């Protein structure tokens with residue numbers, strides 16, 4: 111997993127969130143105003159009860175007032191009930207607004223991230239692990255949604271409640287209000303200290319979660335290897351460790367608040383005590399009426415609760431901060447390999463001439479160059495075979511043609527145009543590639559073959575299956591081309607998967623066909639059939655074939671022998687035999703002949 115330092119983004123986290131609320135910002139503001147209104151409305155009950163107490167229960171003329179002014183009594187009661195009802199309606203609508211906006215943001219950002227991930231280059235995929243990426247588009251995004259749906263609402267709720275209660279207290283009795291409010295700054299200071307402690311815990315927690323998800327994902331997809339080596343117990347233990355790690359970190363994060371909680375709770379609990387003591391003195395001295403006292407004590411929670419809520423809010427805020435950091439990393443990531451500013455469109459088919467000129471290449475995370483000064487030309491329709499011992503750079507070389515990676519030096523041209531000047535889509539659409547590790551989708555065989563061009567009909571699909579010597583085994587399957595192959599082609603043999611992958615590469619009628627050891631798992635007879643079909647394709651096509659078998663390379667127009675990233679030998683089968691070098695030795699080895 112990539113260990114990122116805290117990356118700087120073009121926008122702050124909240125500004126980024128705001129940007130993604132586009133289209134729902136108006137309604138969100140209405141929601142926030144609603145939160146303020148329904149919190150201010152909380153003051154109505156203690157306000158009216160204070161009035162009722164003063165006028166009709168404890169005041170000098172209480173009995174008289176009840177007799178002569180009972181209308182006012184009922185009006186105050188109705189107002190209390192009415193405002194409570196109004197508040198309920200506002201809370202209800204407000205919840206709907208927050209839910210709507212948060213789901214809209216979630217939907218938008220998730221799509222945007224998926225789009226970004228899809229368009230990344232190979233380096234991105236070798237940097238980020240699938241489990242980590244999955245965590246970003248699920249758990250992390252949920253923390254972002256939670257920020258919109260709950261945390262912001264709680265912040266507004268707490269501050270508006272606190273603010274409204276404070277103003278109300280100051281309005282009815284400023285001296286009493288100050289006695290109560292004077293302790294609140296301590297809470298902010300404690301929350302500030304808490305924030306500094308809990309922020310790194312949330313970052314760590316987030317890493318542990320990604321680690322656990324990565325283990326799970328890798329083990330589920332690599333399940334066959336686990337079974338083959340009977341490593342279930344080992345993997346279960348490994349997961350258990352990651353799970354425990356995550357649970358422990360989760361607990362530790364929760365414990366941080368517990369260290370600060372007693373202080374905040376004590377301050378919050380101090381409020382009713384101050385109320386009782388100071389309020390009592392004020393009452394005795396006549397500086398506070400009984401009604402005012404009722405109003406104060408009825409609303410004391412509006413000062414104490416926001417204080418208690420602060421820790422929760424700060425916790426959630428830090429969770430959002432750690433998660434959004436991960437989301438924004440993908441959100442603002444740009445593939446290094448993309449269309450150049452002056453890229454030219456090339457909607458027409460390529461002729462298929464390929465030129466490598468002094469091409470060298472090193473992986474970004476590699477220590478040494480893997481290709482050195484590669485020079486060769488392939489004419490349209492030619493077949494070029496590339497061979498060499500394992501790890502010599504064959505796959506790296508062919509991956510440069512569709513620009514999966516950029517050469518560190520030199521230039522590759524197709525039909526005379528440097529590939530860096532072509533639009534990526536135009537370049538790749540002209541290339542049919544069957545990779546070494548075959549990946550099929552859980553779809554029908556027909557769907558898999560027609561993956562690159564879904565407009566082709568079944569007859570064409572069958573034709574390409576025939577080219578790749580796959581039609582026989584497909585027609586023997588109970589549902590033929592409608593047979594669903596499992597995830598990654600489960601249910602097919604290695605050779606069968608390779609042949610479907612070849613048919614898929616051919617089905618886009620590419621002007622350049624690249625096969626990376628695509629027939630390594632098929633028998634010699636079938637391979638011969640495939641070689642024959644490749645020579646008889648009904649469309650022009652340049653073929654670059656990585657192969658180890660002499661039976662494949664023999665018929666090629668040109669053979670390149672790679673060694674340690676250099677082209678050591680190049681020529682036809684006969685020319686290379688005459689050189690009596692690596693190729694010659696390989697033929698001897700494969701044919702079992704002493705001399706050729």
Ligand SMILES: Nc1ncnc2c1ncn2[C@@H]1O[C@H](COP(=O)(O)OP(=O)(O)OP(=O)(O)O)[C@@H](O)[C@H]1O
Nearest residue numbers: 236473475476480499500501502503504505506507
């Ligand atoms: N994504 C990568 N990042 C860093 N190094 C890599 C990467 N892929 C391959 N390499 C290294 O580049 C070198 C060439 O690998 P490459 O896959 O091109 O060899 P190959 O000739 O195709 O081997 P094989 O016949 O086994 O498929 C190897 O040393 C390999 O370790």
